Amino acid sequence: MRKLILTSMLALGMVVVPATAMAKPMKHAAHAMKEKTLYERLGGAPAVSAVIDDFAGRVLADTRINAKFAKSDPTRLVANLKTFVTQATGGPKVYKGQSMAAAHHNMGVTDAEFGALVEDLVATLDKFNVPAKEKGELLAALGPLGPQIVSVHSNETGGALPASFKPAPAAKK
Numbered sequence: 001m002r003k004l005i006l007t008s009m010l011a012l013g014m015v016v017v018p019a020t021a022m023a024k025p026m027k028h029a030a031h032a033m034k035e036k037t038l039y040e041r042l043g044g045a046p047a048v049s050a051v052i053d054d055f056a057g058r059v060l061a062d063t064r065i066n067a068k069f070a071k072s073d074p075t076r077l078v079a080n081l082k083t084f085v086t087q088a089t090g091g092p093k094v095y096k097g098q099s100m101a102a103a104h105h106n107m108g109v110t111d112a113e114f115g116a117l118v119e120d121l122v123a124t125l126d127k128f129n130v131p132a133k134e135k136g137e138l139l140a141a142l143g144p145l146g147p148q149i150v151s152v153h154s155n156e157t158g159g160a161l162p163a164s165f166k167p168a169p170a171a172k173k
């Protein structure tokens with residue numbers, strides 16, 4: 001008899017499951033489904049910082065592109081690159097530097113120089129054993145910036161910095 005009553009109550013939708021009993025498992029399921037940000041998967045602030053330090057070292061030693069950095073303040077550049085990559089990967093910082101178009105204005109960056117910089121970044125990511133998925137996601141986030149940075153369509157590298165280029169003010173000490 002009792003079973004019959006319960007069955008009929010269920011059929012009529014009369015059994016009320018308390019909201020608290022539902023909330024917990026649903027919260028867990030939602031949490032498990034939400035993938036971590038690229039920033040978190042890369043390893044957060046210490047990883048982004050180490051990656052950019054290594055990358056900046058490669059760029060400044062790369063004769064295909066280092067002439068372009070002759071007038072720029074490396075402290076500002078490295079600090080702004082860290083914040084830029086943090087924001088671009090979903091991390092907890094807001095980039096306050098120049099837009100990509102303004103930062104690279106009058107720099108005469110070629111397609112091949114852009115490619116050289118990406119190669120330097122790939123070499124860094126490989127050194128840090130960043131998995132293919134995260135490496136692909138980071139390159140996919142930065143690649144579309146090409147048109148804002150490249151101003152000369154050429155496969156030449158090692159171009160001099162044009163005299164018209166004005167660097168951003170150095171970082172405050």
Ligand code: HEM
Nearest residue numbers: 065068069072080081084097098103113114117142167168
């Ligand atoms: C996806 C590729 C690139 C990204 C994400 C990027 C990002 C940045 C960022 C965030 C800054 C700092 C701007 C500021 O301080 O306000 C910067 C500055 C600079 N970038 Fe790039 N950049 C890229 C490609 C390149 C390439 C290909 C070159 C040259 C070959 C280059 C040369 C420079 C130089 C020289 C500065 C310093 C500008 C100044 O002193 O005012 N960048 N870049």
